[in-house]
């Protein structure tokens with residue numbers, strides 16, 4: 001029997017091919033099979049040599065055409081068939097990417113694996129729009145949260161623990177529940193005037209963002225009618241966008257607070 005090949009669980013970053021790691025790029029040149037997610041950008045897929053087999057296993061919110069257990073088993077089968085496999089995931093495989101579930105199945109089936117980190121959307125989006133996640137005197141820590149729970153169950157956070165004004169909150173997958181999240185934070189003591197932002201398609205040519213307040217974030221994000229992935233950032237650091245958000249496209253748009261800005 002062929003010995004199982006190593007499966008590489010590779011982070012593709014948030015979309016901009018220049019944000020791929022050199023290791024991710026090298027592995028993509030060597031791969032025989034690339035199993036990729038919906039949020040991997042077309043520009044990154046275009047870097048894969050034409051001889052490789054591409055398998056899309058993309059999931060949409062509430063629409064998982066290939067359930068996760070099947071993706072896990074697909075990786076096992078391909079590796080045991082001696083194929084050189086890259087599992088390519090948006091952002092970082094170990095940040096809300098279910099990379100660890102895939103890794104656990106590989107371990108259970110005796111398949112070696114290696115994780116290649118990618119730039120998570122929190123880092124990419126905050127850099128792209130000019131708002132740091134920490135800043136001396138404003139934020140001493142950051143919390144990454146999922147705004148979406150398993151099987152759509154109710155969000156069960158320690159809400160009070162999330163209202164520390166010196167901690168920046170970064171909310172992934174939060175679009176469907178942003179009204180509930182912001183209301184709960186305010187109910188539990190967060191300042192309704194706390195600066196907050198939503199970043200859509202960060203680091204891609206379709207990037208847009210709004211700057212708002214905790215109180216108005218849900219309404220402003222809805223009004224922006226974003227298409228594609230959205231990341232929320234809540235905290236005092238968002239105010240630094242007024243100084244650091246100086247990308248030329250932002251300047252040209254003569255940005256005002258609560259105004260959607262296109263890339």
Ligand SMILES: C[S@@+](CC[C@H](N)C(=O)[O-])C[C@H]1O[C@@H](n2cnc3c(N)ncnc32)[C@H](O)[C@@H]1O
Nearest residue numbers: 091092095097120121172173201202229230231
């Ligand atoms: C399933 S999670 C995957 C996160 C990914 N593993 C990472 O490290 O960024 C998908 C969520 O990531 C965020 N996201 C991913 N790419 C993004 C982008 N280019 N712009 C804004 N948000 C993004 C959105 O909140 C989206 O709902």
